[in-house]
Each structure stands twice: as structure tokens, then as C-alpha cells.
Amino acid sequence: MSKFTDTASEKLLIVAGKISNEKHMASIKNAFYTLMPVILTGAFCTLITNVVCSTTTNGISLAKVPGMAWLGMFTDLFNAANYATLNFFTIAAVFLIGMELAKQNGLGEAPDAGVVAVCSFVAVLPTYVTTTVNDVEVTISNVLGKDYTAARGLFLGMVIALTSVEIYSALVKSHVFDFKMPDSVPANVTKSFSALMPFALTVLACAAVNFATSKLFNKSLYAIIYTFLQKPLESVMQGLPGLLILMLVAQLFWCIGIHGNQIIKAVRDPLLNAAILANTDLVAQGITDMSQYNIINMSFWDTYMSLGGSGCTLGLIIAIFLFSKRADYKAIAKLSTAPAIFEINECMTFGLPIVLNPYLVIPFIITPLITGTIGYFATASGFAGVALYAMPWTTPPIISAWLSTGGSIGAVITQIICIVVSVVIYTPFVLLANKEPVEEETAC
Known part of the structure; x- marks a missing residue:
């Protein structure tokens, strides 16, 4: 390896480490790890409701089979679980991100920071x-x-x-609002009183921002953020x-030995997970206008761009079995x-x-693109169904295309x-x- 390549790799490793360990990125990433059961539970319940229990859905449902209409009685059960997970997903995310950021800020395990985050969120x-x-x-x-x-x-x-947890952390760590109490007072009580003013000031500050935007622009903070940033x-x-572009960035980091998905996770997961959750919610509402659904979402990424793992290396494995003459590759x-x-x-x-x-990084980069x-x-043309449900990223090919789209044969064919x-x-x-000399046998 050339000296230039060594130097470039070292610098990229430093940059990647800083990005991955940046406290706000790390807080979002860690929170989404915890939230995966919530996403998958909600998706599973919606899937079961539509393909097992529903007697009114336009698609295939087990409850439509003669003698199986009794399955419809379980619709309310799965709808309740769906409502508890997907419809309150953001509340759970806010709480967990708040806790994770407090930990990053040196406050330790701080559920109070999660509560601050939720209260501040509701305040805006x-x-x-x-409704009509x-x-x-x-x-x-x-x-x-x-x-x-x-x-x-x-x-x-x-x-x-x-934002709220940064304010709260700064106020707590300033110790300006600490209460001095006799030793006979339990530590938890003292801690609660010391957190009182930081808690109140943080929530009031967030509420004040929303109050100001409402008065000045006649729009809530939500409307402003959604219009000018989120959308x-x-x-x-x-x-x-x-x-x-996002996939390209991930693949470039992979090529120098850095886990590319971890680098982009804090940016990718919130937006793509929100997209698949929005699709699942539209299914639960019975919306049939497919133009309202998001083609690109987390399940789309896993179904078409991660076949066998990053770089779609399932294709590489098959190509090796078919054409490689190298014992180490096989x-x-x-x-x-x-x-x-x-x-x-x-x-x-x-x-x-x-x-x-040098023989494999080029196809590794371009294949998922x-x-x-x-x-x-294939999805935009209507040949493949839109991915509607979140699936575990470890779901095998064919199964993932079938389940994530609610049974689209076109999606299965497209994945093949x-x-x-x-x-x-x-x-x-x-x-x-095959023409490269093998210097030594490689073992995994």
C-alpha cells in the first residue's frame, strides 16, 4: 500500500471516528437502536391486521377465506398495539434521545432528562x-x-x-440552582429540588420560543420546522x-475499513424510518392512493440495496462460486x-x-447504487409494490421483499x-x- 493511501486512510479514520462519536449523532443513533422493537412491533401488528384479520381490505386476507371470518374479532387487538407503538413513536424517541444526550453530557443515567425532553416537546x-x-x-x-x-x-x-437537554445539562452542571439540605434529607429529595429550577427554566424556554413564533409569524414552531427544514x-x-449519495458515502467508508452504515445512521435512520412508519400508518387508515406513499424508506434500503449485506455481496458470493479459481476466495x-x-x-x-x-472496491461501491x-x-412504475412495513434488517432476501410490501410478487421478482x-x-x-497472485491463504 502506498504512503499516500496510508495517510489518506488514517485521516479518514480520524474523521469517521469524530463523526460517529459526536455526542448528538451518538445520542440519536443509540436511541434508534432501542426503538427498533417499537418500530417492528407496530409494523407487525399492522401487517397481521391487514393480511390476517381484515375483512374489508382490498388485498388478500385470511379472514376473507370461507369459515375464517372469525379472525376479524382480533382486529381491535392488533390495532390497539399498533396505536400504542407507531402513533406514539416520536414521544418514545424524544425521551430516549434526551436520556442518551444527558449521558453524553456527563449526567449519568438521567431519566429526568428524558422527562425534560418530552415536556419541552409537548410545550411547543x-x-x-x-377536523370536518x-x-x-x-x-x-x-x-x-x-x-x-x-x-x-x-x-x-x-x-x-x-436542544432542551443541552439547556438542562448546562443549568444542572452550573450548580447555580443546587439546594443545600441537611444530611437527614434523602439524597433523592435533594436531587429533585436541585433539578427543579433547571427543569422549569428549560420547559419555559422551549414554550417561550413556540409562543414567540406563534405571535410573530402566526405559525407554530412545528409548522416552521416542518416547512423550512423537515420537508x-x-x-x-x-x-x-x-x-x-447517502449510499455512496457509506460505501466509501466501508472501502477503507470503517463501518459505513454507522457513519450515516444518525442521518439515515430518522428520515427513512419515519418514511416507512408513515407508509404503515397509511395502510392502517385504509388509504389506497399509492401516490401518498413513500417509495424510499428503510425497508426499501434493506430490500434492494443491502442484498447479503453492504455492497450487495450476495452477488459476489454467487459470482465466486461460479467463476473464481482462487481457493482462498472460495x-x-x-x-x-x-x-x-x-x-x-x-x-x-x-x-x-x-x-x-483494488479488484473489489469498485463493484462494492456501484452495485447497491x-x-x-x-x-x-420498478416501484415507481407500479411493477413492484411499495414497501409498507418495517422488517428486521436480517430478514433473508425474497422473504423481505414479500413481507415488506405486503405480498407483492413484483417486488420479489425485482429483488431477484x-x-x-x-x-x-x-x-x-x-x-x-483470478489473475492476482495469492500471497497467503486467508482465513475468516
Whole structure:
């Protein structure tokens, strides 16, 4: 390896480490790890409601089979679980991000910071909803709209969680508001009184910002954030060019041995998870206009751009079995086959290796960009169904396409096409690697 390459890799490693460990990024990333059961539970309940219990859905449902209509009695059960998870997803995210940031700020395990974040978030939300009843517009007061507590309010929730906990942490660590109490007073009581003023000032500060924007611009803080920040970001991230740029960044980091998905996770996950949650919510509402659904979301990423793991290395494994003459490649491919079925490919990435391998980094970078483009146009044209449900990222191919789209044969065919295309892309580079002298046997 050249001295220039060594120096460049070292500098990129330093940059990647700073990005990954930046406290706000780390707080969002850690919170979303914890939130995965919430996302998957809500998606599972909606899926079961529509493909098992519903007697009114337009698609296939087990409850429509003669003699199985009794399954419809469980609809309310799964709807309740769905409501408790997806419709309050943002509240859970705000609480967890607040706790994680407090930990990053040196406050230790601080559930009070999570409570501060939630209270501050609610303080900036409109407490009314407007609806139409018998063609008359009616305003209902003292309620929180689902738009704020479900996926659509996530961006504002993250902004408020990070901002409020930074204010709260600064006030607590200043010790200006500490209460001095006799030793006989329990420590928890003393701590509660010491947190009183920081808590109150933080929530009031957030409420004051929303109050000012409402008076000055006649818009809530939510409306301003959504219009000028969230919507433009969604337009970029949920469009094909933005998606490909994000994947390109991840792949470039992978090529020098840095976990690219971890680098982009704090940016990718909130927006793409919000997109799949919004789709699931539309399914629960019975919306059939597919133009309202987000083509690009977290399940789209996993279904078409991560076949066998980052770089779509399932295609590489198949190409090695078909065309490689190298014993070391074949040995690694055999060991990697079972993990690759569940989208795990570190054995390939670091075992062949793909990292810093001039024969494999090019197809490793371009393959997910091409398969993602294929998946996008197949979905946009209506050939493949839109991904509607969140799936565990370890769901095997074919199964993932079928389940995430609610049973779209077009999506399954598209995913198979993507696998074939990935084999075609990797094959010339595998043939080229056959000519490379093997210096030593590689073991995983």
C-alpha cells in the first residue's frame, strides 16, 4: 500500500471516528437502536391486521377465506398495539434521545432528562386539532394531534430533545440552582429540588420560543420546522439522488475499513424510518392512493440495496462460486454464505478482504447504487409494490421483499433481478482477481 493511501486512510479514520462519536449523532443513533422493537412491533401488528384479520381490505386476507371470518374479532387487538407503538413513536424517541444526550453530557443515567425532553416537546406543540364534521370545520381543544406524536413529528422531536437537554445539562452542571439540605434529607429529595429550577427554566424556554413564533409569524414552531427544514430534507432523502449519495458515502467508508452504515445512521435512520412508519400508518387508515406513499424508506434500503449485506455481496458470493479459481476466495465464500442469507457480510468485507482491495472496491461501491435504481423505477412504475412495513434488517432476501410490501410478487421478482444484476457486476472483477497472485491463504 502506498504512503499516500496510508495517510489518506488514517485521516479518514480520524474523521469517521469524530463523526460517529459526536455526542448528538451518538445520542440519536443509540436511541434508534432501542426503538427498533417499537418500530417492528407496530409494523407487525399492522401487517397481521391487514393480511390476517381484515375483512374489508382490498388485498388478500385470511379472514376473507370461507369459515375464517372469525379472525376479524382480533382486529381491535392488533390495532390497539399498533396505536400504542407507531402513533406514539416520536414521544418514545424524544425521551430516549434526551436520556442518551444527558449521558453524553456527563449526567449519568438521567431519566429526568428524558422527562425534560418530552415536556419541552409537548410545550411547543399545538394543543388542538381541526377536523370536518358534517361539512363543518370544527376545532377540538386540549388534544395532541397524531401528526405530532407519530412519525411526522419526529424531526421536531429530535430538535427539541437535543436542544432542551443541552439547556438542562448546562443549568444542572452550573450548580447555580443546587439546594443545600441537611444530611437527614434523602439524597433523592435533594436531587429533585436541585433539578427543579433547571427543569422549569428549560420547559419555559422551549414554550417561550413556540409562543414567540406563534405571535410573530402566526405559525407554530412545528409548522416552521416542518416547512423550512423537515420537508426539504425529506424531499432530498426520499428522492433517488439523495438516497444514492447517502449510499455512496457509506460505501466509501466501508472501502477503507470503517463501518459505513454507522457513519450515516444518525442521518439515515430518522428520515427513512419515519418514511416507512408513515407508509404503515397509511395502510392502517385504509388509504389506497399509492401516490401518498413513500417509495424510499428503510425497508426499501434493506430490500434492494443491502442484498447479503453492504455492497450487495450476495452477488459476489454467487459470482465466486461460479467463476473464481482462487481457493482462498472460495473458502471465504463458503463461510460467508449462511451469514449473507441474513444480510451479514463482515466475513466477506474483512475476510477476502473487500476493504482496500483494488479488484473489489469498485463493484462494492456501484452495485447497491445500481440495484437501488432498479428497485426505485420498478416501484415507481407500479411493477413492484411499495414497501409498507418495517422488517428486521436480517430478514433473508425474497422473504423481505414479500413481507415488506405486503405480498407483492413484483417486488420479489425485482429483488431477484437485483441479485442477478449484482452477480453480473461482480463477475468481471472476480475473473480479474483470478489473475492476482495469492500471497497467503486467508482465513475468516
